[in-house]
Amino acid sequence: MQVKQKVYELYKGTVERVTGPRTVSAFLEKGVLSVPEFILAGDNLVAKCPTWSWEAGDPSKRKPYLPADKQFLVTRNVPCLRRAISLEEEYDAAGAEVVLDDDDDGEGWLATHGVQASKTNEEEDIPSMDTLDIGKSDGIKSIPTYFSGGKKEEEEEEDIPDMDTYEDTGDNLVAAEPSYFVAEEPEDDNILRTRTYDVSITYDKYYQTPRVWLTGYDESRMPLKPELVFEDISQDHARKT
Template identity: 45%
Template sequence: SIGERMTPVLLQSKFRETGVITPTEFVAAGDFLVHHCPTWKWAAGDENKLKDYLPKDKQFLITRNVPCYKRCKQMEHKDNLEKIVDDENGDGGWVDTHHYADSTITEVREHAGQMESSGKQTQVTVEGNDDNDDDDDDAADMEEFERKGMINNDPLEASTTAKPSAGASTADEPVGQNTLATRTYDLNITYDKYYQTPRLWLTGYDEHHKPLSVEKMYEDISQDHAKKTVTMEQHPHLPGTGPMPSIHPCRHADVMKKLIQMVAESGKELEVHMYIMIFLKFVQAVIPTIDYDYTRRPCHVNHCD
């Protein structure tokens, strides 16, 4: 964007005063994340899109193939778990929907576990689940590209027929072993030069690892945030021109600043290298069913009231 091009690179640290970070601080916080949570890796991206204010091999962070077992609307909405992290300016703020629950993920895993042990899938009723509408067409299309008369000639191949995860239930799909067909996401964290904060991008894939349409990806974004917090834009480091959903960074610095203040009030100091780890925790509210955060919850953020 023009705004991004016109904005000079932030050189002086203003983290404590405003919650924004410099590219150097972004790299330090990224290094810290990659070191403590190696599911995240640095990426270089498209060579033609290198940003000179970041090291060549540390342009953005990526984690791949993150499972997303169920849709947001399938999540039980429990009001008593909610906590408004930032409600001062009255337009919603960040609703941390699982502030008091240990983790959504445990719940989802249990759910997945139940389906495994019961052998037969549990039918989960989902309103407006239209995943199966065009199955007949798909089958005809696929048949056209199948080789007739060729059977499985490999006796040492284990059966991998995946069972569908919740919300993707297809009654006639054979139930196999140990593999759960689930949506997955690739998540990227870039440095947003204009807002001077990290920015999270999402690419979703269906149970067969085909790209999800934007509409389907919206099913995995908390309805409180879907229309106002998530925007579609061109990824700054990847090839192509397709718009990709990203969590708009306009509020990130504010939230961060509040967290810094809260921590300061409790007599501690929030270090800048923790920035991305903490960032990942507050964006979880926007994408509550994407199971990406494996870092320990820093206690001073958990009890910041």
């Protein structure tokens, strides 16, 4: 597999060196992007989503057909809270694939997530306004303790001790309790530690399309091994690109 990959990369690199970059749009005809279209799309992404930014990258790997400061796009520290297998199991339990707006030709949009039965039951239990009898509601009742504030304040004032009753011992109250203002770290910081990913988008001159790259990190910010990255990718797409 590694030999085939190396041969493919060698062939691909040779083709890229002998052919020039696409400058004429052919998106509608072939679904490919020219270099100006890729740069324009990247500028729009950065403008609308501030978490994305252009990067210059390593000068030794710079592509001459792209601006020096716009070699690729990147967004960092994207959280990945759950593994793909758990989402797939939940998706299957919710009814798997659901086609929306199906027409006579059998074509329609595929729902990106299922609707859990529990949620449907909760919505059915919500009463309508027609079933509520507002006229039978109890009237407003007064609570006597809310209207006895004056008497309560007089009792509290009588309980306030006179400062003259205290003897001046000369001791510092703060010094008497040195641990009173000592801050201690809690044993549990209650921080949800999860995997994160850096997502990059480059321009592929050979295919004339954008390519997406993932760089994963574990809960300790250490790089993920390839087999662990596949845990976060659906089995329908893993090992196919």
